Amino acid sequence: MSKNDQSASKLRLEALSEFRFRLRSFLRFSEDAARDAGITVLQYQVLLHTQGFPGREWASVGEIAERLQAQPHGVVALVSRCEEAGLVKRKPSTVDRRLVEVHLLPKGRKVLAMLAQQHALELSHLAEAVRLANEIQGEIEDGEA
Numbered sequence: 610m611s612k613n614d615q616s617a618s619k620l621r622l623e624a625l626s627e628f629r630f631r632l633r634s635f636l637r638f639s640e641d642a643a644r645d646a647g648i649t650v651l652q653y654q655v656l657l658h659t660q661g662f663p664g665r666e667w668a669s670v671g672e673i674a675e676r677l678q679a680q681p682h683g684v685v686a687l688v689s690r691c692e693e694a695g696l697v698k699r700k701p702s703t704v705d706r707r708l709v710e711v712h713l714l715p716k717g718r719k720v721l722a723m724l725a726q727q728h729a730l731e732l733s734h735l736a737e738a739v740r741l742a743n744e745i746q747g748e749i750e751d752g753e754a
Contacts (some may be wrong), residue, residue: 616734617749617752620745620748620749621745621746621749622740623745624741624745624746625643625742627738627741627742628738628739628742630738631734631735631737631738632735632738634731634734635731635732635734635735636733638728638731639653639728641725642667642724642728643650643724646720646723646724647720648694648696648720651677652685652687652690652691652694652696653720653721653724654676654677655673655677655684655687655688655691655697655711656691656696656697656717656720656724657698657721657725658673658676658677658716659673659697659711659712660713660721661676666712666713667695667700667710667711667712667713668711669702669708669709669711670684670685670688670709670711672685673687673688673711673727682727688711691711694716695714695716695717696713696716696717696720697711697712697713697714697717698711698712698714699711699712700712728750739741
C-alpha cells in the first residue's frame with residue numbers, strides 16, 4: 610500500500626469514526642431527552658413515525674414496524690403501551706378493514722412537538738459530521754483521479 614493510499618485510508622477511518630461518534634451522541638441525546646419527557650425512546654419514535662407520512666396524520670402498525678426495523682407483534686405491544694400512556698389512539702381504517710391506524714392524541718402531540726424542537730440542534734451536529742465525511746471522501750476521490 611502506497612503512502613497516499615495509507616493516508617487516504619486513515620482519513621476515511623477518521624471520518625467514519627467522527628460520524629459514528631456523532632451518530633451515537635445523537636442517539637444518546639434522543640434517549641435522554643425522551644426519558645426526561647417521561648417516555649421511552651421507542652415511544653418517542655412511535656409518536657414521530659405517526660407523523661412521518663406525507664398527506665396524513667397517522668401511520669399503520671406495519672409502517673411503524675418498518676420504520677423501527679422491528680417485528681409487527683412487538684410494535685403492537687409498544688403501541689399498546691403508548692395508548693395506555695395517553696399518547697396515541699388506534700382507529701380502524703375506513704378504507705381497509707385489515708388496517709389499523711395509529712393517531713396522536715393531544716398529549717402525544719405535545720410531547721412530540723417538544724422533543725422535535727429539542728432534536729433540531731442535535732440533528733444539525735449530526736448533519737455537519739455527514740457533510741465533513743462526504744467532503745473528505747470527495748477530496749480522497751479527487752486525489753485518486
